[in-house]
Amino acid sequence: xxxxxxxxxxxxxxxxxxxxxxxxxxxxxxxxxxxxxxxxxxxxxxxxxxxxxxxxxxxxxxxxxxxxxxxxxxxxxxxxxxxxxxxxxxxxxxxxxxxxxxxxxxxxxxxxxx
Amino acid sequence: xxxxxxxxxxxxxxxxxxxxxxxxxxxxxxxxxxxxxxxxxxxxxxxxxxxxxxxxxxxxxxxxxxxxxxxxxxxxxxxxxxxxxxxxxxxxxxxxxxxxxxxxxxxxxxxxx
Numbered sequence: 001x002x003x004x005x006x007x008x009x010x011x012x013x014x015x016x017x018x019x020x021x022x023x024x025x026x027x028x029x030x031x032x033x034x035x036x037x038x039x040x041x042x043x044x045x046x047x048x049x050x051x052x053x054x055x056x057x058x059x060x061x062x063x064x065x066x067x068x069x070x071x072x073x074x075x076x077x078x079x080x081x082x083x084x085x086x087x088x089x090x091x092x093x094x095x096x097x098x099x100x101x102x103x104x105x106x107x108x109x110x111x112x113x114x
Numbered sequence: 115x116x117x118x119x120x121x122x123x124x125x126x127x128x129x130x131x132x133x134x135x136x137x138x139x140x141x142x143x144x145x146x147x148x149x150x151x152x153x154x155x156x157x158x159x160x161x162x163x164x165x166x167x168x169x170x171x172x173x174x175x176x177x178x179x180x181x182x183x184x185x186x187x188x189x190x191x192x193x194x195x196x197x198x199x200x201x202x203x204x205x206x207x208x209x210x211x212x213x214x215x216x217x218x219x220x221x222x223x224x225x226x227x
Binding site: 004031033037039041042043044045048050055056088090092097098100101102103104105106107108110 | 144145147149154155156157158159162164202206208209211212213214215216217218219220
């Protein structure tokens with residue numbers, strides 16, 4: 001299995017809703033990442049998990065809450081989002097944060113906040 | 115920001131022609147990677163070049179890296195319509211606890227028949 005699977009593919013949520021994005025990989029990768037991408041812009045790093053521990057938080061607002069329940073799963077919990085948070089949310093994994101390998105990306109979740 | 119700049123922002127060529135994209139960055143790096151993205155979906159890793167390498171090939175792809183000028187180029191030879199996509203360079207830099215991958219602004223490539 002050489003894929004990163006993200007669910008759901010599309011999500012529309014109100015500003016008072018709570019929702020979660022899910023990411024799963026079975027490649028044995030020990031590093032997982034969340035990126036946010038606005039239209040016609042490059043992906044921007046949000047969080048880095050290494051061996052299930054949060055290594056980097058790029059000053060992301062607390063309405064985004066990451067969670068890594070085990071080495072194969074990464075969640076992003078969403079609460080009280082703003083319309084400007086609408087974007088494509090990409091999950092990625094790599095073998096190890098300390099080793100120079102390429103990342104494997106999921107297809108993303110397109111989030112719309114209304 | 116250490117985000118890289120890419121040029122051109124957009125490139126339109128005919129099938130069979132070569133496409134060259136350039137990337138410049140600001141800080142020291144461990145490696146530089148190139149990714150392709152189709153229609154705003156997931157990114158696909160194309161090639162990685164380490165900071166002590168100058169050139170690398172993979173199929174129709176050729177990547178160069180000049181660390182003294184903080185620049186890289188991606189050459190796609192004999193382009194095909196299926197190469198139509200956005201291409202991003204990404205620089206990897208160690209922060210102590212982890213390696214951060216930061217993406218450049220991207221080049222939108224259109225290959226016409």
